[in-house]
Amino acid sequence: AQSVTQPDARVTVSEGASLQLRCKYSYFGTPYLFWYVQYPRQGLQLLLKYYPGDPVVQGVNGFEAEFSKSNSSFHLRKASVHWSDWAVYFCAVSQMNYNQGKLIFGQGTKLSIKP
Amino acid sequence: GGIITQTPKFLIGQEGQKLTLKCQQNFNHDTMYWYRQDSGKGLRLIYYSITENDLQKGDLSEGYDASREKKSSFSLTVTSAQKNEMAVFLCASMGPANSDYTFGSGTRLLVI
Numbered sequence: 001a002q003s004v005t006q007p008d009a010r011v012t013v014s015e016g017a018s019l020q021l022r023c024k025y026s027y028f029g030t031p032y033l034f035w036y037v038q039y040p041r042q043g044l045q046l047l048l049k050y051y052p053g054d055p056v057v058q059g060v061n062g063f064e065a066e067f068s069k070s071n072s073s074f075h076l077r078k079a080s081v082h083w084s085d086w087a088v089y090f091c092a093v094s095q096m097n098y099n100q101g102k103l104i105f106g107q108g109t110k111l112s113i114k115p
Numbered sequence: 116g117g118i119i120t121q122t123p124k125f126l127i128g129q130e131g132q133k134l135t136l137k138c139q140q141n142f143n144h145d146t147m148y149w150y151r152q153d154s155g156k157g158l159r160l161i162y163y164s165i166t167e168n169d170l171q172k173g174d175l176s177e178g179y180d181a182s183r184e185k186k187s188s189f190s191l192t193v194t195s196a197q198k199n200e201m202a203v204f205l206c207a208s209m210g211p212a213n214s215d216y217t218f219g220s221g222t223r224l225l226v227i
């Protein structure tokens with residue numbers, strides 16, 4: 001079955017430290033992969049997306065992610081976190097049939113920042 | 116720029132009550148979605164619609180009805196609210212194939 005797993009429910013890092021949020025997917029065929037961020041009491045905002053091509057994709061606010069077919073992973077990284085990155089992060093894979101585009105989401109990782 | 120508006124922002128209902136959530140978008144997007152967000156479970160698809168008057172069931176459609184009478188609006192009905200239910204319902208829309216999603220800010224439901 002197609003699925004997305006984010007193994008870390010919560011991650012805490014110090015401000016200025018580097019960050020990696022993990023995402024593993026199970027998908028038959030070529031996946032389209034996404035990272036979304038949800039700030040408190042808001043909807044989801046797209047950070048970055050992977051369509052088949054360069055495995056490293058750049059997103060907004062200094063985020064990047066790397067696709068690995070061999071590891072079935074799409075981990076999110078940032079070199080230096082800021083307190084404003086305090087949010088919940090969701091990894092998702094798309095069933096990108098024409099005109100449907102249903103997303104399958106992971107459980108989310110709640111990121112906290114230590115001052 | 117466009118916007119997706121969900122109403123109400125907060126909804127308190129009673130057990131067994133029928134509750135309706137509304138979503139409006141002015142992007143002129145064809146496809147719209149309703150997702151349910153529970154703590155620790157990510158988002159799960161309830162219903163989606165690829166055009167006016169079209170309805171497609173997602174993985175979590177039992178206990179819900181949906182309506183897409185206009186291209187710009189997509190409503191979700193909880194047919195019988197369950198006591199102690201607490202969740203956030205997120206509406207989203209998508210333009211032409213492979214374009215990005217836009218999410219609304221959500222409706223927070225509490226059933227007492």
